[in-house]
Amino acid sequence: MEFLDVVNERDEIIGKAPKSEVHAKKLPHRIAHIFVFNDKGEMALQMRGNVAFCPYHWCTAAAGHVRSGESCRQAALRELEEELGIRFDIEFVRKDFYEDAQGLKLFLYSFNGKSNGPFNPNPREVERVEFFPIDKINKMVTAGEKFHPELLFILEKHFGF
Numbered sequence: 001m002e003f004l005d006v007v008n009e010r011d012e013i014i015g016k017a018p019k020s021e022v023h024a025k026k027l028p029h030r031i032a033h034i035f036v037f038n039d040k041g042e043m044a045l046q047m048r049g050n051v052a053f054c055p056y057h058w059c060t061a062a063a064g065h066v067r068s069g070e071s072c073r074q075a076a077l078r079e080l081e082e083e084l085g086i087r088f089d090i091e092f093v094r095k096d097f098y099e100d101a102q103g104l105k106l107f108l109y110s111f112n113g114k115s116n117g118p119f120n121p122n123p124r125e126v127e128r129v130e131f132f133p134i135d136k137i138n139k140m141v142t143a144g145e146k147f148h149p150e151l152l153f154i155l156e157k158h159f160g161f
Contacts, residue, residue, distance in 0.1 A: 003068040004029045011095070011107045016068040028105040029065065032076040033154060034090060036061035038116045042131040046083065048148070049127045058140070059148040061113075061129065072109040080113070084129065085120030088113050098153050108150060110158070134159060 006015040006027045022029050036044040044061040048054055062083040066075040073092065081087050090113040098106045119129045132140070138161050141147060147155075155161040 002065070004065055005068045007107060011097075019065060023104070026102070026104045028107070030072060030075075030107045030109060031063060031150065032066055032072050032079060032109045032111065033060040033063040033150065034076050034080055034111045034113060035093070036084075036113050036115050038114070038131050040131070040133075042133050043137060044115075044117075044119075044129055044131050045137070045151075046121070046129050047127040049123065049125050051125055054146075054148045056127065057146040057148045059151050060154070063148075063150070066109070073111070076109070076111045083122050083126050085122065086115060086117075088115050093158070096154065096157055098150060100149060106150070108154060110154060137161075 002019045003016045004019050004022045005013045006017055006022065006029060008014050008028065017027060021027070038044070045058045046061055048057050048059050062079040064075060064079040066072050073090070076090055077087060090111040093110040093112050096108045096110070098108050121129055137155070141152065141155065141161055
């Protein structure tokens with residue numbers, strides 16, 4: 001069973017609970033997102049596979065819950081390995097508070113990294129990974145392609161979409 005740290009409005013750990021309980025009770029917790037850029041400055045996006053939440057939506061190159069006792073950086077590196085089968089240096093960019101339409105409250109930790117691939121996507125979670133110029137991603141959003149809501153929020157905060 002996976003446990004997550006529960007946090008308060010200041011992002012201070014106030015407890016821990018099973019992931020299922022955290023989601024059922026909409027307890028505030030942390031998510032790590034990793035943005036990967038290639039040498040051309042293009043951003044890698046992951047097409048999520050047949051997963052429970054937002055299947056077949058574009059998402060950051062890798063993302064996931066920060067487990068109890070794990071740092072956000074550790075979670076980001078773990079997710080890179082689990083989802084893309086790769087490990088490289090990343091740097092913290094920013095932390096944002098996010099609340100979805102159903103009242104789920106999250107602290108989103110964004111990290112940047114540089115890689116040209118190749119990636120070895122986990123077929124249970126990832127359909128494919130592709131690099132896109134930032135302006136192309138903006139056009140995809142405007143055209144109504146399916147994007148994970150957290151990614152849309154971060155793109156607006158970071159890139160003004």
